[in-house]
Amino acid sequence: MARRSIGPGLWWGTAVLVLAALLAGLAAFELWSRGGEPESLTATEAVARVHGGGEIAKARIVGPLDCDQRRTIGRHEYVGARSYEPAGPDVVVIVRLEPDARCETVVQGAGRIREAMPALAAQLAGPGEPHVIELLLPESVAWMFWVAAGLALFGVVGLRSGVGAPTQLPPRRSATTVESPRSAAASEGDPFRVAGDDEGLLRRPLRPSATWFRRERRTAMLHASALWICMLVAGGWATSFAFDAYRVHRIWTTGLPAIDPELDGEETARQFVFRTTTAKVAYTDHTGKRHEGELWFPSIAVDDGVAAAVRYDRDAPDDFATSCEHERLGGRIALVVLGSVGLLLLGGLGSVVARARLREIANARETIHAGGVELVLRVVDTQQVIAEGRAVAIEYTLELPGGRTLECRRPADRPPFLLHVATRRVLGLGHPQRPELVVLLDPDLGPLEVEPDEGDRVRARYQAQRDAQRSQESRA
Numbered sequence: 001m002a003r004r005s006i007g008p009g010l011w012w013g014t015a016v017l018v019l020a021a022l023l024a025g026l027a028a029f030e031l032w033s034r035g036g037e038p039e040s041l042t043a044t045e046a047v048a049r050v051h052g053g054g055e056i057a058k059a060r061i062v063g064p065l066d067c068d069q070r071r072t073i074g075r076h077e078y079v080g081a082r083s084y085e086p087a088g089p090d091v092v093v094i095v096r097l098e099p100d101a102r103c104e105t106v107v108q109g110a111g112r113i114r115e116a117m118p119a120l121a122a123q124l125a126g127p128g129e130p131h132v133i134e135l136l137l138p139e140s141v142a143w144m145f146w147v148a149a150g151l152a153l154f155g156v157v158g159l160r161s162g163v164g165a166p167t168q169l170p171p172r173r174s175a176t177t178v179e180s181p182r183s184a185a186a187s188e189g190d191p192f193r194v195a196g197d198d199e200g201l202l203r204r205p206l207r208p209s210a211t212w213f214r215r216e217r218r219t220a221m222l223h224a225s226a227l228w229i230c231m232l233v234a235g236g237w238a239t240s241f242a243f244d245a246y247r248v249h250r251i252w253t254t255g256l257p258a259i260d261p262e263l264d265g266e267e268t269a270r271q272f273v274f275r276t277t278t279a280k281v282a283y284t285d286h287t288g289k290r291h292e293g294e295l296w297f298p299s300i301a302v303d304d305g306v307a308a309a310v311r312y313d314r315d316a317p318d319d320f321a322t323s324c325e326h327e328r329l330g331g332r333i334a335l336v337v338l339g340s341v342g343l344l345l346l347g348g349l350g351s352v353v354a355r356a357r358l359r360e361i362a363n364a365r366e367t368i369h370a371g372g373v374e375l376v377l378r379v380v381d382t383q384q385v386i387a388e389g390r391a392v393a394i395e396y397t398l399e400l401p402g403g404r405t406l407e408c409r410r411p412a413d414r415p416p417f418l419l420h421v422a423t424r425r426v427l428g429l430g431h432p433q434r435p436e437l438v439v440l441l442d443p444d445l446g447p448l449e450v451e452p453d454e455g456d457r458v459r460a461r462y463q464a465q466r467d468a469q470r471s472q473e474s475r476a
Helices: 009-033 043-051 103-108 118-124 144-164 184-188 210-253 323-327 329-368 454-474
Strands: 002-006 037-042 058-061 066-073 076-083 091-097 112-115 130-134 162-166 260-267 274-284 290-300 309-314 320-322 372-389 389-399 405-411 418-420 426-430 438-442
Touching: 009 144, 009 210, 037 043, 043 058, 043 091, 043 112, 043 130, 058 112, 091 329, 210 309, 210 320, 210 323, 210 329, 274 309, 274 320, 290 320, 290 329, 320 323, 323 329, 329 426, 329 438, 372 405, 372 438, 418 454
Parallel strands: 037 058, 091 130
Antiparallel strands: 002 162, 066 076, 076 091, 112 130, 260 274, 274 290, 309 320, 372 389, 372 426, 389 405, 418 426, 426 438
């Protein structure tokens, strides 16, 4: 019968695919919102629309820009066109050129119109103090599709690793078909040996415990869900920050400077280089209305020398951005990256534990179906794993009858089945065809389906065999 194993990759692969779908959906929505033909406006009509508070989501200025007269301001290059219309005000329209962009292409591109920032307008207005408006070209969202495609590919890899290839289990074999060699140690009276069918401690045929497999699989899935939960938290945190960072960048680059801004707050130092900024913000817009708000955000490596300034969205005056938010976007990005990496490492630890648990479950099922040779292993050494002052696990070094050693770690509350504390022996099952597979039995003889008091009878049979061997040695 073919069985298909399901690993923790199914969880994080699904989470990454969901994140990729959200990012692709956001990019598609942005492209849809930019669809349709742009509204053609003269410079005078554009100024009137902007000053009247009208919203222009997609517009194109009628008339060419002066592509021969470019002006570099800071790190960007601008072109403009001056309009002298008898029926309207003197107007200058400016557009920022992207690197390697053609001016003719820029003119044909659609964008949003806003009143230019005062500092920019002062440098491009020229004589006569005309009205200055700016055509803001939409930023490309192609990178969002590329990132979504990369995440989708990564998610598919996770799904493929989570859903393993079918494993063909060997047919159930009875105890009489298992050929088990006798160990030389058995002739010396030491039960540290491979047990034959005539001296087996367990009742045959071996039956797998459905309760044990369900419990262990449920525990493995709980560990695997840690990665899924951490990825959801990291994805939600990163998505929330991305929207907020976009909002801050948009308002700071396209918004209007506030009048009489007031920032009253403090920065609290946390561990290492972490900082939190808390402030109350108050400002007046160009209509004379006073606005108030609160600000809080964490970051890394705060720059205390940033001058206090506030800008607000003309279409939504209550929505503002401060200079400290804008200047510390890099520190906030670093914090999100570090936090997300930490969450993924934490979730990855749970994934590793889950994979080990699932491998143990698969090995146990395969060994039982193969007939399971009884093994009595000697406990060579034990080490406690201490965390926060308490033992969370025990590391066992076990020796098989052939002299090979086996390293095993188990939770402190789930020790192997010790047959006799004084002799430090452990009962397990070995695979007849795969010597590397060894399954240690729990105190309740899991993963075998047995009677509730079968463990006591196994101890009694073990002690009886040991006493009989000692009696034969004494008579000899």
